[in-house]
Amino acid sequence: MSNGSSITHFLLLPFADTRELQLCHFWLFLGISLAALLGNGLIITSTACDQHLHTPMYFFLLNLSLLDLGCISTTVPKSMANSLWDTRDISYTGCAAQVFFFLFFFSAEYSLLTVMSYDRYVAICKPLHYGTLLGSRACAHMAAAAWGSGFLHAVLHTANTFSLPLCRGNAVEQFFCEIPQILKLSCSHSYHREVGILVFPTFLFFGCFVFIVGSYVQIFRAVLRIPSEQGRHKAFSMCLPHLAVVSLFITTGTFAYLKPPSLSSPSLDLVVSVLYSVVPPAVNPLIYSLRNQELKDALRKLFEYNMLVIKRCPLPD
Numbered sequence: 001m002s003n004g005s006s007i008t009h010f011l012l013l014p015f016a017d018t019r020e021l022q023l024c025h026f027w028l029f030l031g032i033s034l035a036a037l038l039g040n041g042l043i044i045t046s047t048a049c050d051q052h053l054h055t056p057m058y059f060f061l062l063n064l065s066l067l068d069l070g071c072i073s074t075t076v077p078k079s080m081a082n083s084l085w086d087t088r089d090i091s092y093t094g095c096a097a098q099v100f101f102f103l104f105f106f107s108a109e110y111s112l113l114t115v116m117s118y119d120r121y122v123a124i125c126k127p128l129h130y131g132t133l134l135g136s137r138a139c140a141h142m143a144a145a146a147w148g149s150g151f152l153h154a155v156l157h158t159a160n161t162f163s164l165p166l167c168r169g170n171a172v173e174q175f176f177c178e179i180p181q182i183l184k185l186s187c188s189h190s191y192h193r194e195v196g197i198l199v200f201p202t203f204l205f206f207g208c209f210v211f212i213v214g215s216y217v218q219i220f221r222a223v224l225r226i227p228s229e230q231g232r233h234k235a236f237s238m239c240l241p242h243l244a245v246v247s248l249f250i251t252t253g254t255f256a257y258l259k260p261p262s263l264s265s266p267s268l269d270l271v272v273s274v275l276y277s278v279v280p281p282a283v284n285p286l287i288y289s290l291r292n293q294e295l296k297d298a299l300r301k302l303f304e305y306n307m308l309v310i311k312r313c314p315l316p317d
Contacts, residue, residue: 010095011088011171012079013270022083029080032282036072039285040065046298053298056134057123057238060116061288063143064245067112068281071105074098075176075277095177100158102178102277106253108150113246114208115142120239121215125222174273180257212246241288248283252276 015025043065047058075098082088090098122133161179164186174181216239223235252275289295 007092007166007170009089009091009170010177012082012090012177013171013173013175014088015079015083015175015270019086022086026080026083029076029083029278032278033072033076033080036068036282036285039282039289040069042299043285043288043295046295046301050298050301053294056119056130056139057116058295059139060112060119060143063112063146064109064116065285067105067109068284070101071109072278072281074101074105079175090172090177095172095182096158096162098177099161099179099182100154102176103157104150104154106150106277107153108147110205110208110249110253111146111149112143113242113249114211115146116242117212117215117246118142120242121219123238124219124235173269175270176273176277178273209250216243237292241292244287245280245284248280248287249276252280 014022016022044062047053047062078090078094078098082090119134122130126133157179161182164183166182166185167187168185170185172181173184219235219239223232223239226232226235252272256269256272256276289299
């Protein structure tokens with residue numbers, strides 16, 4: 001194969017060779033997908049319907065849940081279908097779409113987590129200016145910037161990656177299409193071109209990381225100055241869910257892309273890719289709901305309202 005135009009499909013890495021394990025993989029991913037759909041769906045519904053949750057923090061949380069749903073919906077369904085039908089194929093167009101949407105949702109989520117760290121910084125360190133700095137228009141602009149940055153990043157790298165000549169087959173050593181695995185199929189000179197383009201996003205992502213760390217340094221300094229223990233506990237409860245989500249997102253993603261080559265193997269890469277692409281969207285709703293009493297109350301009201309509607313609906317004859 002001399003170039004990408006001669007490739008009509010790619011071969012994804014299967015989770016297992018035996019039929020029993022393939023079906024186990026299907027049911028496992030189905031359970032994770034349903035958990036992510038239920039958890040994020042409940043957060044989206046409760047924050048949209050409950051007037052008490054129409055605040056900047058929950059507005060950003062709603063956007064985070066949308067991105068989580070998009071992220072897991074990009075990779076998991078195709079992998080489940082391949083395991084169910086005992087195949088490895090994904091079309092060239094489908095692979096390009098998977099790369100684009102995964103980059104889009106993944107990059108936008110990282111940008112949104114940076115915005116959410118600013119929201120927590122203002123809430124803790126500058127509470128008197130919270131309404132001014134984070135008005136409805138400012139929140140909409142910041143959320144749009146997060147989505148827009150993800151879109152631009154995805155367009156740039158998807159277009160560049162799939163314009164490269166591919167001369168090393170069509171077997172992708174991953175359960176979904178991602179750029180590092182596609183680059184392994186390209187010619188060596190093309191690989192260096194892509195590495196050059198990765199420099200700017202790397203600095204951008206590093207800048208976001210520094211901003212998040214700096215925000216939390218200021219937050220912890222402000223929290224430790226709060227005289228009452230109850231006030232410190234409340235402040236930590238506001239920040240710990242976001243900090244846990246950020247830590248999970250950054251550690252899994254960093255290890256996936258920056259681990260030493262000596263540690264790289266198809267089985268380890270497969271496990272790590274599941275940790276950073278599948279687990280966070282399913283776990284994030286649980287992290288945010290465990291210590292958030294307002295969200296728990298909204299979910300309880302939503303459940304009670306639905307039960308009331310069901311009781312009032314007449315049964316069919």
